[in-house]
Amino acid sequence: MEELDGEPIVTLIPGVNSKKKQMCFDWGPGEMLVCETAFNKKGKSETVPSCPFIHIVRKDVDVYSHILRKLFNESHGIFVGLQRIEEELTGKSRKAQLVRVSKNYRSVIRACMEEMHQAAIAAKDPASSRQFSSQVSILSAMELIWNLCEILFIEVAPAGPLLLLLLDWVRLHVCEVDSVLADVLGSENPSKHENFWNLVTILVLQGRLDEARQMLSKEADASPTSAGMCRILGDLMRTMPVLSPGNTQTLTELELKWQHWHEECERHLQDGTFVSSPHLESLCKIMLGDEAALLEQKELLSNWYHFLVTRLLYSHPTVKPIDLHFYAQSSLDLFLGGESNPEPLDNILMAAFEFDIHQVIKECSIALSNWWFVAHLTDLLDHCKLLQSHNLYFGSNMREFLLLEYASGLFSHHSLWQLGVDYFDYCPELGRVSLELHIERIPLSTEQKALKVLRICEQRQMTEQVRSICKILAMKAVRNNRLGSALSWSIRAKDAAFATLVSDRFLRDYCERGCFSDLDLIDNLGPAMMLSDRLTFLGKYREFHRLYGDKRFVDAASLLLSLMTSQIAPRSFWMTLLTDALPLLEQKQVIFSAEQTYELLRCLEDLASRRPVHGEPDAQQLQDDDIETTKVEMLRLSLARNLARAIIKEGSLEGS
């Protein structure tokens, strides 16, 4: 078993003083119950007042968030789509497709962020507003990490394009720039705006040199004294060599050109071209990648990875992926300057720069409150064939482990569980058994839900679960006296024993009330009738009634007889059957043949001779016995009469 590499977080249950009292607990299907108790079992109760509270504790509360639900739903669609196109992903287009999937995930995160942000603004009370805002920052961090992973692991950008992508990444995440830009440009005198120089600086820091030049031209227009300097700096900005997409120059060519340009900037600085404008001089230093100058702009940079990318832009634009982590580590150290410690997010990004995928996933799992992020990211990286089989205690791999955890969390939600089913489907080792264990626990509050659950089980040939669920529903129906429903559930469960039980109830009801309930069901049993003998009898008995109703007496008669002779009819029902024969015996034409009548007589005698003796008969029993005797006598009479008529009929020429 792996060692614990960090102390698990201790969660304090509010209201329970865990130092003084003990806690007992148990697992529910999706949650845990915790309550105070004392384990020392003494016979008498303690005098110390005890706590009557039980706390229900759950891991995956995020499933209940209204806005995150959209995230779960949409990412589910992307996930399933990815699994399905796996076979089609080949060759060159594979990478492009995977990048597209990654971008889809990210756009879903951003959409969710936007909605959450709106909710934060619209929130009525400060507490929920704060909650929404913190969710927004968590989502933003997730998108930041995902984006970086996309660049480094999925896109696998080589030196050159790598920097461009990192620049995009930073620009996407430090986004106040655009609003300031609009602000300044929209003002009367842009260059006199209080944020003007900050704006120009941040534009340079983000490598947005064209826009920076535009700003400088405004300054040139406004103050002629610095026009010359602005023009020179602007030129430098214009001529900085960058790798543009589709550019055919090689990396070496670019490096060479860049070196020349860098030297030109250096020369201007040495010559003191910008000495009369501290702003412009500082900008020039930035463009030379001067660390001190960059660090002066800490506030504008706002974080170390921005610092890193700017640093790379202006000192090592052709940085190779494997060298990234050197610069990353030093950037982090320089930026924090020993004043503060790295936060979890910083560690995650650093792990990414070190190309340590497992570390990224591990740190994210610890830092985030639910498995959504790591499950989907790991799955995508797995499709990129980046995860070595990292065997965990259960013998399943990391991708599967995370997907199982995520899907299990979904099952505690009354409708999101349906998404969970698909995730389990794509876990080859333990997905099926996990689904079996979870799906039985879904509360079947409505018939619709039960049918949905059953359909899912039947599609996957989970016969045990189908049987168990049908049985639960059948029993519930019996208790509520809905026999038809109970019967159809037991047929669906292929549960013969239960079908027999329900059929018995039907027959008993018939004896008591003289009619059947749920005729439709019994009439249309079809091959399901074969499930149990009792059920077959029920079906056939109903058929007998139908035949009788259609006046097909001869057919009805033979059916009735065969029910008794084939032993399908339970003995207890024979009297009823024989009594049913009476009207047929009393018809004007002869229905039962002599042979058949003999059979009936035989059955009657059989029945009569086997009547149990009850010991001391009481008044009720005597009365019952009386009724029985009368019935038997009537039947004997009818049968005898019928026999006589049948013999005559069969004996005479026109009869048969």
Add this chain to the structure above:
Amino acid sequence: MVSVINTVDTSHEDMIHDAQMDYYGTRLATCSSDRSVKIFDVRNGGQILIADLRGHEGPVWQVAWAHPMYGNILASCSYDRKVIIWKEENGTWEKTHEHTGHDSSVNSVCWAPHDYGLILACGSSDGAISLLTYTGEGQWDVKKINNAHTIGCNAVSWAPAVVPGSLIDQPSGQKPNYIKKFASGGCDNLIKLWKEEEDGQWKEEQKLEAHSDWVRDVAWAPSIGLPTSTIASCSQDGRVFVWTCDDASSNTWSPKLLHKFNDVVWHVSWSITANILAVSESQQNEQ
């Protein structure tokens, strides 16, 4: 990261000894030293008292929900040497059966897997384990294993139902022959595994020895389809062991010490997919 999503005020007047969610997580049963068993509806974060069941004459130690296919049935066991089975009929909860076959406190009750039928195992301080089987029409058949553990039995836990290999779908609905097993832990520091023989009698199949003090709880892990069986046990000696048996090859159980705590460990419990074992120690709760 976990959060408290609901706090149920049970209004028990004394220490609560056990709380169990039903199969679907919609109802909560609790039992206490105040001799009552209470049932709450906890759907959607609510807490509605459905029943306050009185019938025990001493602290009630444990409650256990039966599988929903048998209806809403709850078993409770108590210091008063009784095991009571409660059932919900037509919306009200009533006592449906009382078992008084023990000479001493009954410490633990556990329902067997639903595939075996409705069977309840009860472990008592008189050292015996009794098995109640519902045979229909309100009748319960009792089998008693005397002297299962000297001094007393503290916990019982059933093995998950394993469908025997060569099971062909039998249309006439014959019940497949399950091999019923359960584990018990006692004051003799032992964990014993019991198996039902063909004649219906229960025989001690194995003794698992590793603890040096009273075994307080045993929990057989749910089956996740692998050919191994797993049992967790915890004891007064502060140790938690996880025992595994490779069903395919042998019948030997190998213990693995999960952790040694500083004080008594009272309770172990597996999550439903057997991937997390929760352990309750005297000082604090750990996962």
